[in-house]
Amino acid sequence: MREDKLRKKLQEQSLDGLIITALSNIEWLTGFTGSHGIVLLLRSGLTYFLTDFRYQEQSQEEVTTCKVIITNQSLFDEINTVGIQLTGKIGFQSENLSFEMFEQLSQKLSECTLLPVKDFCCEYVSVKCDAEIDLIQKATDITAKVFDKILGIIRPEITEKELAAEISYWNKRFGADKDSFSPIVSSGARSALPHARPTDCKIGNQTVLLIDMGCRYNGYCSDQTRTLFLGTPDNEFRSVYEIILQAHLMGISGAKAGIYGKDLDSISRNHISSKGYGEHFGHGLGHGVGLQIHEHPRINTKSQDMLTKNMVITIEPGIYLPGKFGVRIEDAIVVTESGGVSLAKTNKRLITL
Amino acid sequence: MREDKLRKKLQEQSLDGLIITALSNIEWLTGFTGSHGIVLLLRSGLTYFLTDFRYQEQSQEEVTTCKVIITNQSLFDEINTVGIQLTGKIGFQSENLSFEMFEQLSQKLSECTLLPVKDFCCEYVSVKCDAEIDLIQKATDITAKVFDKILGIIRPEITEKELAAEISYWNKRFGADKDSFSPIVSSGARSALPHARPTDCKIGNQTVLLIDMGCRYNGYCSDQTRTLFLGTPDNEFRSVYEIILQAHLMGISGAKAGIYGKDLDSISRNHISSKGYGEHFGHGLGHGVGLQIHEHPRINTKSQDMLTKNMVITIEPGIYLPGKFGVRIEDAIVVTESGGVSLAKTNKRLITL
Structure with a gap:
């Protein structure tokens, strides 16, 4: 349901996907409580959660609504290998991505247009169930x-x-x-x-x-x-x-x-x-x-x-x-x-x- | 002396200044132990430390080698008002600056060429006195x-x-x-x-x-x-x-x-x-x-x-x-x-x- 809210907003903003790098937003969306991971949420399709081998057991226990991908590489190295060709307009959390990571991501996702979005999840995260x-x-x-x-x-x-x-x-x-x-x-x-x-x-x-x-x-x-x-x-x-x-x-x-x-x-x-x-x-x-x-x-x-x-x-x-x-x-x-x-x-x- | 090392490296890399945003590097350089501040180190000239009013007393106690500037605004808003016209090539810590902050900084320092530098302080910080x-x-x-x-x-x-x-x-x-x-x-x-x-x-x-x-x-x-x-x-x-x-x-x-x-x-x-x-x-x-x-x-x-x-x-x-x-x-x-x-x-x- 939380994913649905974000997908609706992606639609409103004509975005094809969102890369979530803020750990508290990732925890809110997926339940993952570790310290290293990213989420790739596609407007039409699946939600992917990427983390490293240290969190293999933990992510299997905690993350039940997304496809979990474990990697030994940099998470951004893996993002192109999730089994789909990423294209279109992909939002990223500009306040939670370093300039260096942005540059890496731009290289990896050269087929996409990366667009900075700020406080994308705030309006949903701030209202508590x-x-x-x-x-x-x-x-x-x-x-x-x-x-x-x-x-x-x-x-x-x-x-x-x-x-x-x-x-x-x-x-x-x-x-x-x-x-x-x-x-x-x-x-x-x-x-x-x-x-x-x-x-x-x-x-x-x-x-x-x-x-x-x-x-x-x-x-x-x-x-x-x-x-x-x-x-x-x-x-x-x-x-x-x-x-x-x-x-x-x-x-x-x-x-x-x-x-x-x-x-x-x-x-x-x-x-x-x-x-x-x-x-x-x-x-x-x-x-x-x-x-x-x-x-x-x-x-x-x-x-x-x-x-x-x-x-x-x-x-x-x-x-x-x-x-x-x-x-x-x-x-x-x-x-x-x-x-x-x-x-x-x-x-x-x-x-x- | 730590400043001298960084200035020497700035010279080697033909940079006119460096914006330090990694708090551990700021602590290493200035002694500041708070959670909000940036350093502007100029190759020829002063080193400025900017923080907010919460750290007024603390920065006066801790930071003795730089010019301390206290602001109620965003730190980057203040960076243009340190009393000098910033120009030339300014390095920034690409792994410690969010994309959003980079964009803000680019606007504020439109007279400068901002250049990403990575791990700029590492070689000095990693060797302990x-x-x-x-x-x-x-x-x-x-x-x-x-x-x-x-x-x-x-x-x-x-x-x-x-x-x-x-x-x-x-x-x-x-x-x-x-x-x-x-x-x-x-x-x-x-x-x-x-x-x-x-x-x-x-x-x-x-x-x-x-x-x-x-x-x-x-x-x-x-x-x-x-x-x-x-x-x-x-x-x-x-x-x-x-x-x-x-x-x-x-x-x-x-x-x-x-x-x-x-x-x-x-x-x-x-x-x-x-x-x-x-x-x-x-x-x-x-x-x-x-x-x-x-x-x-x-x-x-x-x-x-x-x-x-x-x-x-x-x-x-x-x-x-x-x-x-x-x-x-x-x-x-x-x-x-x-x-x-x-x-x-x-x-x-x-x-x-």
């Missing part, structure tokens, strides 16, 4: 369980890196495939760096602690951020926390089918700006999440992506005060006709330890 | 410590995934930045899959256990494989283990400066073939290791890469008997004039538990 939402829910439930677990581990003497190690460990112990990204654990002024990496610094006392974490379950990602306080927060922190919490909730309510990414972004951003912190919210409000931790649609100040029902996106406003602290609250949510439905089971009220 | 070898040694020492730790954890009831979680956990607890790749833990017949992923299966009794693991220390990777046996191995396993151990040791001895990758590969491969297992060694003998877990040079049946002093490579012969078991032994080694010097401190004799 029930089974996919279930998997993101399961990943998010593991994240809630891990978060509860580490609440019991946090103490002033633990380092950011040690806490990050605990998160990764409990992700796997509670059934995840692996982390969906390296956990961000940042305390004190480091929490003001949106992409801080955990350090050997102890978390300490009387400090902010920002934790951004997620895992994969059957390939699907969770993504969640909470900001805690060890000790007694002052009024400035409490105030910023409240602004972010409101911006976060407004973002969730606003995530209705039909809204554009930039308009959803501005719902939360306007609130933050109205409180005087606009310049300290330096990233977009969110992003799609699924087989990739960051995927279509984008929710930022420029995004023309329109949200539709059953997209799964993050809502993650933040305020970052350099040298002081940062606050971010993030959930993965499902877009519906009447607003977003959060998948998270972790409390959002300020947790003080 | 003493400080780099020290870092790979430190990563390898952590791996030895983690391996010893998990020897005490292995028992028939533990699952492959649980053991993999322990490896990742202790990597970080013993000081690594993170895993250099997801650990491979495979027992029984799954050990015959060279790239098996850990499952929820218990390791069990009277079984082979293959563990391929590594970590990063200050960016540099370790990579090590050992194959153990829980219980009393039969003669076939003992015999295959001995063949692989000999092939591994012969590969290390043979890793002398001046040898070609394919000739080194054949030293180990011929031994395995002479014992009748040639068809069950389906991958190359090894690969370079450094800031990337897999990098130049390649050691396989076709490789024309010539080894030189102070390259760091893996030697990892394997025999995989489908439905039965697999054996692989792998060390990272330093190439010298008189053969390879292993960095590993983990025993290679068969460990039975």
Whole structure:
């Protein structure tokens, strides 16, 4: 059925075939979870999946809807030997093919006209079916369980890196495939760096602690951020926390089918700006999440992506005060006709330890 | 000094500049460890490093030898505004630039002739200085410590995934930045899959256990494989283990400066073939290791890469008997004039538990 959608789009765009090189799209289409393969989807005819001998057993188990071709050569060397003469207009994923691979492909498929297509699969991949939402829910439930677990581990003497190690460990112990990204654990002024990496610094006392974490379950990602306080927060922190919490909730309510990414972004951003912190919210409000931790649609100040029902996106406003602290609250949510439905089971009220 | 090497090569190839998009090359050249940036290196003149606002503080700390430019736009939008008029022949890394980015760059740099260069930095990156070898040694020492730790954890009831979680956990607890790749833990017949992923299966009794693991220390990777046996191995396993151990040791001895990758590969491969297992060694003998877990040079049946002093490579012969078991032994080694010097401190004799 997913193949049918792509074939329909090929027809609309007068393309005879599509070469898929983005691994997450290949997984979405075929179920293949390995790290090396390409798909050749013909408008009229078969879908071929090419991979190397390392994935022979795995592809036989996972890939049931395409003709699987195993090769010891470069995948592009094999593409001409699938048993059909490729001609006509073939689309390729311009954002997922290196210039070098493009040149190789041009040589191999000299009878074809290769046409760059961008984000070809996005509109389909970004809208999740029930089974996919279930998997993101399961990943998010593991994240809630891990978060509860580490609440019991946090103490002033633990380092950011040690806490990050605990998160990764409990992700796997509670059934995840692996982390969906390296956990961000940042305390004190480091929490003001949106992409801080955990350090050997102890978390300490009387400090902010920002934790951004997620895992994969059957390939699907969770993504969640909470900001805690060890000790007694002052009024400035409490105030910023409240602004972010409101911006976060407004973002969730606003995530209705039909809204554009930039308009959803501005719902939360306007609130933050109205409180005087606009310049300290330096990233977009969110992003799609699924087989990739960051995927279509984008929710930022420029995004023309329109949200539709059953997209799964993050809502993650933040305020970052350099040298002081940062606050971010993030959930993965499902877009519906009447607003977003959060998948998270972790409390959002300020947790003080 | 690294810049000087690249400038010399630019001169030799009559190029006026180079756009570096491979993050590991950027880290090698500038020290930047973030996930978004490009370098513009001009033959006569400055080196520019462009990144986005998320990495403002980090790039100021890490990047000291180039002019750092922070942008809120696409990096390629900014490349024309570095304050100089770019003209002439500019090389770009064809294997590390998507077709789409190439098209964008072509538009932005319409006054330049863009020329694809492949593996431009490899010959320099693959030869390690003493400080780099020290870092790979430190990563390898952590791996030895983690391996010893998990020897005490292995028992028939533990699952492959649980053991993999322990490896990742202790990597970080013993000081690594993170895993250099997801650990491979495979027992029984799954050990015959060279790239098996850990499952929820218990390791069990009277079984082979293959563990391929590594970590990063200050960016540099370790990579090590050992194959153990829980219980009393039969003669076939003992015999295959001995063949692989000999092939591994012969590969290390043979890793002398001046040898070609394919000739080194054949030293180990011929031994395995002479014992009748040639068809069950389906991958190359090894690969370079450094800031990337897999990098130049390649050691396989076709490789024309010539080894030189102070390259760091893996030697990892394997025999995989489908439905039965697999054996692989792998060390990272330093190439010298008189053969390879292993960095590993983990025993290679068969460990039975």
